Amino acid sequence: MDRFAFLLKRPVQLIPVIIGISLITFILIQMTPGDPVRIMLGPKASQDAVDFIRARYGLDQPILVQYFYFVLNALRGDFGQSIIYRSPVGRVILDRIEPTLYLILYGLALSVAFTLALATAAARSRGRWLDQVVRLVCVGSVGIPSYFVGLMLILGFCLKFKLFPVSGYSPNFFDNLYHLFLPALTIAISVTPILTRNLRATFIQQMDADYATAGRSKGLSEGYIFSRHVFWNSLLPTVNLMGVVVSFLIGGTVVIENVFNIPGMGQALIRGVLTRDYFVVQAMTLVLAFGIVITNFIVDVVTVLLDPRVKL
Numbered sequence: 001m002d003r004f005a006f007l008l009k010r011p012v013q014l015i016p017v018i019i020g021i022s023l024i025t026f027i028l029i030q031m032t033p034g035d036p037v038r039i040m041l042g043p044k045a046s047q048d049a050v051d052f053i054r055a056r057y058g059l060d061q062p063i064l065v066q067y068f069y070f071v072l073n074a075l076r077g078d079f080g081q082s083i084i085y086r087s088p089v090g091r092v093i094l095d096r097i098e099p100t101l102y103l104i105l106y107g108l109a110l111s112v113a114f115t116l117a118l119a120t121a122a123a124r125s126r127g128r129w130l131d132q133v134v135r136l137v138c139v140g141s142v143g144i145p146s147y148f149v150g151l152m153l154i155l156g157f158c159l160k161f162k163l164f165p166v167s168g169y170s171p172n173f174f175d176n177l178y179h180l181f182l183p184a185l186t187i188a189i190s191v192t193p194i195l196t197r198n199l200r201a202t203f204i205q206q207m208d209a210d211y212a213t214a215g216r217s218k219g220l221s222e223g224y225i226f227s228r229h230v231f232w233n234s235l236l237p238t239v240n241l242m243g244v245v246v247s248f249l250i251g252g253t254v255v256i257e258n259v260f261n262i263p264g265m266g267q268a269l270i271r272g273v274l275t276r277d278y279f280v281v282q283a284m285t286l287v288l289a290f291g292i293v294i295t296n297f298i299v300d301v302v303t304v305l306l307d308p309r310v311k312l
Contacts, residue, residue, distance in 0.1 A: 018293060037053045039275055039276055089279045097265055104187075106183075108246065115199055123203035142197075150255075158182070164181055183259075209233075265284055
């Protein structure tokens, strides 16, 4: 009953978060210097033309009135018309969301694979040279900016060895495994050290637990204890951290997409900011924030399902 009540109550608790994010974003965009209509029409446009476009897009209304209509239309699935793309913002989002989702999932898959391999190897070799190497690599790479990693990968694998394309996105799923490998690898390199350090510490903590010692006293092998007990008991802290990591990936794609020229939401968001395309920036930010909130909700649900003792 407690779990059922949680599943019903949690989405309601997230509604104020979504409203707060949308309001702050709306106000910040309005405070940004620059006139989107002037940018669209050019510096030589007449004042009558500027006033006409401003009235057409509702930009001549007070800020609170604009926000009210933005929320009202967003609830209907209408995010307005893009000033730069000259098309509905909803269509712009639909065209851009697939590359972003592909990149996030691809980067997450590589991160999980690298993390499991490195954390397992380090924990099983605790104190030996392999453990020291993994820890040294994690400490050394955790502070490197993702855009710098991306530029170094482009310089090495694209321009020097010509193994991968610099940019591009294909409608074909398998082509993108090749085209988006370097962007996904950039994400993995940025995220893996954080996950590896956390998972290694959890592995070691569980390997020193009383139940593991009892298993060894019964003659069970280290491999059996690790695969049947230690690994599964270490999942809960890692799942919580994964929620933070996925939120980081959603925001991080804004940078990665621009470095590798991927036609995703991050690239459209940056272009919208530079061109003062208010409707695109508001809608993109709201969708990305909604993705982060949904991710945290899923993590909370998984946490409760894995361990009913957890109180949220």
